[in-house]
Amino acid sequence: MNIKMQAVVTLAMALASANAFAERGFTDEFVSGATRPQSIALLPAEAAITRAKVVDTQGLIDESIVFGAQFNADVAKILADKGYEVQIVDSDRINADPMLQEYVVDAKRAYDEMIGRYRPKKLPERIYNAGDSARLLATHLGVDAIAFSKLSITITGAGKAIVSGLIGGTTSGANSMIGIVDGDTADLEVVQIAIAIVAPGEKTPDEIAGYVATLAAGNTRRLPGADPSQRIEVAVSDDEVLDEVESLIKE
């Protein structure tokens, strides 16, 4: 098989697997509406924007913070249009509230541990759980679910693109992932991945903002709209439960 044919086959396989993957990415209960949230908190996106040079990779740290915030703003707008109540939990708010900071750091670490083990086929089995830290955070924020997101954009100069084309190495591109964790159970309900094609060459902030918007749209495109009528809520009050437990123990 020549190189061109190999490339076509690889691209076809990548598209096929990307499509199959996108068909998954939700639990059945989320799709049916039973665990679909009405309110979602968006934690700060973990963004990494890098400029790959021939001999180095430069981290654009300030830009990562700015475009991470823009990604969340874009996602929030789309989710709001789909009927969700959205809270953007930004770093200023987190750093001003020590309790919230504690919960966010714990929940993000638990999420990272969990998502590192994520296999798309296993999502319906509900084996991915972010633990008590995610529940505590959802309770503290008063939301039904928490969204965690990661975003990566690599910009390569023309020189680097040529070198990478010849001998391999970092290429330009953009991808992002959003995971939604249920606030009651801490189960992972949704994982959506998006990619954007980034042509080699320097990029202006407006161009980067365009990639960010593309990724935000890609991550939320298949997400069904909010439907509170289908969500299973607990109807019994705490006091009733405590009274019932007490009487059951006495019996």
Place this chain on the structure above:
Amino acid sequence: MRRPLQWIAGLVYICAASAGGVYEEVPIDKDEWRLIEESKDLEGYFSAQSLLYMEPKTLELVRRVGHEIRPQPTDDYIEYEFFVLRDPSPNAFALPNGHVYVHTGMLARLADEDQIAALLAHEINHVAGHHGIIEHRATRKKTIAGMVLGGLGPWGGVISLGLQTSIYGYSRELEQEADDRAIEVLLASRYDPHALPDVLDILGRDYEGLSPRTSTVWSTHPEVRARAETSRALVAGAAHRERHHDGFEAAVMAMRAMTIEDYVQDDFPHTAVALAESLVERYPNDLELRNLLGDAWQGMGAQGSIDAEALSNSDKRHNLRDHARKTHAQRLAEALETEEGRAAYAANLQRAEETYRGVIDTDATFAPAYRGLGEVYEQQKRTRDAAEAYLTYVKQAPSAPDRAIVMGRLRLLTTMLKVEQ
């Protein structure tokens, strides 16, 4: 990556990284200024990710010790400052602009102020010796190596290659140089130079039997042990000085407790048990620590004790892969299919129960122990006992932040109790 490229990269890396530090003024060019700017920006990045641990007592302690032993900056781009990062992995690193970061997982293992001084003295020498700049210059020269290295560690994506060596470790020569000079710094201070081999001994302990997920200069075995021996030989002739404990324990206690919780959450239960046991031994009347020990035993799941010394590197890599690929629940389910796993599970839950019971015997109003007991009983399928323990917890701590979680468990247990009846 193709093997010849790996060879070339490795060879160039070794050759380029063998230079020693420069402890006088080092003018830097425009490209190197970018490294300095990036080092400054990292503070904002860590803040944006809420990773800076700002508890005043701990931070003040680290900053006080750091500023006491730091040298005068030789360059206008160096400004020493000390930070604590909320990360349970045992690491510390210094950036070329003089910013030194210590992980909570490192601080939690230290026993006195002198050990903090030893750790910071090592890191400060990376700055004073311009190790970051020197290795960056070496990196620039090795074009091929520069293209094939990268993408290291949890923040690898946003950190340039030039700074990655600062975080994950310099060449062996520069690390040894930083150790050697750390002893000089300690000798010139009021701290005990014997604290350096102590720190390296502490870090040489492997509790989990896992290869480190991201190797750092502080986590690579047996190199840490070899460094401990070298530094022990260097300080052998120096007199022991009185260690500084005053204020240390109070400053780090809350952070230690938090770190043990982190280890339980992140599924590093052997480390959690080891740290909690050592603290309970020293503070047997501290109910919070004893309760944490109960949590740590619970976190052990179906794992038996580990003799990390007996494990080969291959075993450790296998353990790491298993740890990385499977959730705690998956590994627990697998272990419970074996007789050995079931026995370990029962024994660990028994230890946790005894620990929580001991806390309650000391103070029946210590609410978190009831929650722990409830969790143990749930795992032991003792529905009624679990419900009773949770009920006591909710009554004793009606406004606990985790009330909603415990109420969720009680709702489930109510249904189970009805079925049982």
